[in-house]
Amino acid sequence: xxxxxxxxxxxxxxxxxxxxxxxxxxxxxxxxxxxxxxxxxxxxxxxxxxxxxxxxxxxxxxxxxxxxxxxxxxxxxxxxxxxxxxxxxxxxxxxxxxxxxxxxxxxxxxxxxxxxxxxxxxxxxxxxxxxxxxxxxxxxxxxxxxxxxxxxxxxxxxxxxxxxxxxxxxxxxxxxxxxxxxxxxxxxxxxxxxxxxxxxxxxxxxxxxxxxxxxxxxxxxxxxxxxxxxxxxxxxxxxxxxxxxxxxxxxxxxxxxxxxxxxxxxxxxxxxxxxxxxxxxxxxxxxxxxxxxxxxxxxxxxxxxxxxxxxxxxxxxxxxxxxxxxxxxxxxxxxxxxxxxxxxxxxxxxxxxxxxxxxxxxxxxxxxxxxxxxxxxxxxxxxxxxxxxxxxxxxxxxxxxxxxxxxxxxxxxxxxxxxxxxxxxxxxxxxxxxxxxxxxxxxxxxxxxxxxxxxxxxxxxxxxxxxxxxxxxxxxxxxxxxxxxxxxxxxxxxxxxxxxxxxxxxxxxxxxxxxxxxxxxxxxxxxxxxxxxxxxxxxxxxxxxxxxxxxxxxxxxxxxxxxxxxxxxxxxxxxxx
Numbered sequence: 158x159x160x161x162x163x164x165x166x167x168x169x170x171x172x173x174x175x176x177x178x179x180x181x182x183x184x185x186x187x188x189x190x191x192x193x194x195x196x197x198x199x200x201x202x203x204x205x206x207x208x209x210x211x212x213x214x215x216x217x218x219x220x221x222x223x224x225x226x227x228x229x230x231x232x233x234x235x236x237x238x239x240x241x242x243x244x245x246x247x248x249x250x251x252x253x254x255x256x257x258x259x260x261x262x263x264x265x266x267x268x269x270x271x272x273x274x275x276x277x278x279x280x281x282x283x284x285x286x287x288x289x290x291x292x293x294x295x296x297x298x299x300x301x302x303x304x305x306x307x308x309x310x311x312x313x314x315x316x317x318x319x320x321x322x323x324x325x326x327x328x329x330x331x332x333x334x335x336x337x338x339x340x341x342x343x344x345x346x347x348x349x350x351x352x353x354x355x356x357x358x359x360x361x362x363x364x365x366x367x368x369x370x371x372x373x374x375x376x377x378x379x380x381x382x383x384x385x386x387x388x389x390x391x392x393x394x395x396x397x398x399x400x401x402x403x404x405x406x407x408x409x410x411x412x413x414x415x416x417x418x419x420x421x422x423x424x425x426x427x428x429x430x431x432x433x434x435x436x437x438x439x440x441x442x443x444x445x446x447x448x449x450x451x452x453x454x455x456x457x458x459x460x461x462x463x464x465x466x467x468x469x470x471x472x473x474x475x476x477x478x479x480x481x482x483x484x485x486x487x488x489x490x491x492x493x494x495x496x497x498x499x500x501x502x503x504x505x506x507x508x509x510x511x512x513x514x515x516x517x518x519x520x521x522x523x524x525x526x527x528x529x530x531x532x533x534x535x536x537x538x539x540x541x542x543x544x545x546x547x548x549x550x551x552x553x554x555x556x557x558x559x560x561x562x563x564x565x566x567x568x569x570x571x572x573x574x575x576x577x578x579x580x581x582x583x584x585x586x587x588x589x590x591x592x593x594x595x596x597x598x599x600x601x602x603x604x605x606x607x608x609x610x611x612x613x614x615x616x617x618x619x620x621x622x623x624x625x626x627x628x629x630x631x632x633x634x635x636x637x638x639x640x641x642x643x644x645x646x647x648x649x650x651x652x653x654x655x656x657x658x659x660x661x662x663x664x665x666x667x668x669x670x671x672x673x674x675x676x677x678x679x680x681x682x683x684x685x686x687x688x689x690x691x692x693x694x695x696x697x698x699x700x701x702x703x704x705x706x707x708x709x710x711x712x713x714x715x716x717x718x719x720x721x722x723x724x725x726x727x728x729x730x731x732x733x734x
Contacts, residue, residue: 158631160666160675164201167678177373179613180305182622186682188630195302195310202682203609205630207313210605211292213344213627214315217337223288223317228270230294234260236269240581245469249297263296266359268578268600271318276584279596282322285586286330290317292605304373306610307566313606319599322588324575327597331363331573334601338367338569345608346625346733347568348615352378353388354570355460359600361574368565371614378565379547383558390562391460394554395547397508398452400431403515406529408492413526417487419453422526426517430454434510434518434530436489440478441468448482448489450506450536452513455545465542466503488519491536492527504539506532511541566611567604574598616706622683623705626729633663633722634684638672644695648715652688652700655719661726680705685729686722706734 165187172191175181183189188203199207215225234252237243243262251263264270271289279287292315302310319330335351342349347369354366366389368378377390416422423430433453441447445466449457463471476486482502483495491504516530527535553560579585579595588594609628616623626632633656637649646667653665664684666675679687689701700718703710704725713721 158664160634160664160668163664165682166200167681175305177304177307177610177614178617179307179373179610182613182617182681183305183610186622189305195299195308197306197309197311202630206609206624206628207605209628209630210345210608211313211315214292214341214603214605217341217344218290218315218317221288221333221337223290226289226291227293228264228267228274228291230264230296231261232264232267232270234262236273236582237262239273239583240269240578242269247470249299251296251298265295265297266600266602267291267316268318268359268574268598269582272578272582272584272596272598275320275596276579276582279320279584280586282586282588285596286319286321286326288317288319288330288334290315290601304375304610306606307373307375309606312604315603315605317601319601320596321599322586322594322597324597327573327575327599330599331571334571334599335365338571338601338603341603342367342369342568342608343733344627345612346616346627347608347611349568350378350380350387350565352380352565353392355389355391355464356572359570359572359574361572361577361600363573365571366565366567367569369568369608369611369615370563371566371611372564373614374564374566376565376567378563379560380563381553381556381558381560384553384556386553386555386560390547391458393547394543395509395545395551396554397543398512398551400512400514405531405534406515408530408535409528410520410522410525411528412524413488414524416524416526422517423453426528428517432513432516434490434513434516434532436484436519438474438479438484438489439471440474441466441471443470445501445503446474446478446482447503447505448484448491448494449544450491450504450510450518450532450539451545452507452510455507455509455548457544458546461542461544462505465505465540465544483521485519485521485523488521488523488525490519490521490527490530491539492518492530493521504536505542505544506536506539507545508541508543509545511536566607566614568608568611569603570601572600574600617683620677621681624683624685625734626685626706626726627733629683629685631662631664631682631684632726633661633686633688634666634679634682635663635688635690636666636672636675636679637690638692640667640669642692645690645692648694648700649690652690652715652718656722659719659723661719661723663722686725688718688722704729 167187168185171181190198295314321327349369351365356364379393380387416425430453435453437449437457439447511532576595585593637645656663687703
């Protein structure tokens, strides 16, 4: 490719709304253009990266015996009503209606469609195991699209679905996909780790997220320094903490003016935050009120709350919701609350909070708290459940060792679905005895566009992108210092032809630009190898080879340049660099 013909409109200034490095550099390098909130066009360089990632994914999926299909983006509402997810999926689903008033959605995922697709034709146990996959756009109406490709409304995903006759078969399919994902992300050059995760709206029992570590990641990951434990913080279950034993004192209500926060309360009472018991309230599915009590220095895990209540949506409770149950905002607790025995009001207390003796909590009266609180004695009609988030002061839930936290970008996730969808959609096969049984399913997704963003977040410097060689838009660039020098141009053109003949994807920067501009663009775009044809090239028969990843520079002969370029790229790929 000649740079003069390449549609890659680079920018000198970074757009003000680009918040993270990957978004900034993709815009600046002419790989991406924004069309609206969370909606982007991929220009030729960006599209080449996507195709490289897709090729790796496709090769590894095909090697597992999976078969590629293509399902429609637009899905009929009926199948989502059958599964019960039309309303449950929430506001992220794009819904539309045709001229005949039939309802559809733009697919955020395809569990319903794939299950209804095969249920009339995958009829015998002899046809399984079966894994089908596709790569296409997905659509989710993010409440706040941001961070470029990491949280957009339209994105490219590889989604696969396995069908087995029993749980043992599902486990094998899960491990098959798990191992394939490891190979995919290795080949893409990512630094990543599979971690235990919550299944969210997809559902199912076992699931792992593949997290690419980066400071721009939105997910918090906890890992152990001593064992293999790794989990999304929402999935990590902290242990129960004990406190020094005290003789319980009589409950006492005291005036605490202007102490509606834990910090204000602890300062006013001159006590450590650990002696307070904090209240947080949620509304689940718009009609269930959940009061959560944790120690003052802890936070509530709303994902756990959602699972405990069995709801689809969860939001912070408002003042009217709280007062309807005798709860005073800023001064809440189970004490003196209206806690009828019904299915619309829940009170959960974390076991660590239950161990606080002679603590302080709200009196459900503005400006007042109770002191000398003993939850074991004073909290009535409550459920004790581990509902707090794990903290850096906790230990590994598996081995008790030291833990550490990191930020991650979720680039893939694998799920064991079981019969969640085959049961609701009445999708069955005939077993060896001729008995109808539901498929035992798995679901497996890779964020192709997210993988692109994650690679940039992990590999860049102040000059631009440093692509892993396997997914770089082009593998090498040839830069003649001056296009007005006939000797330089001739050498560059000869090298270009020789390198192309070896199968290397190479760009010849034939633009009539200053050398500094060409060098800056080469670093910004992130070509793994750069060959510079300079003033000494004709006289001495040499060119300069620079490796973008390592910064290594060396002078080599023109005669060996093509083979050397090919060898360096091969070495980078073999090392997943």
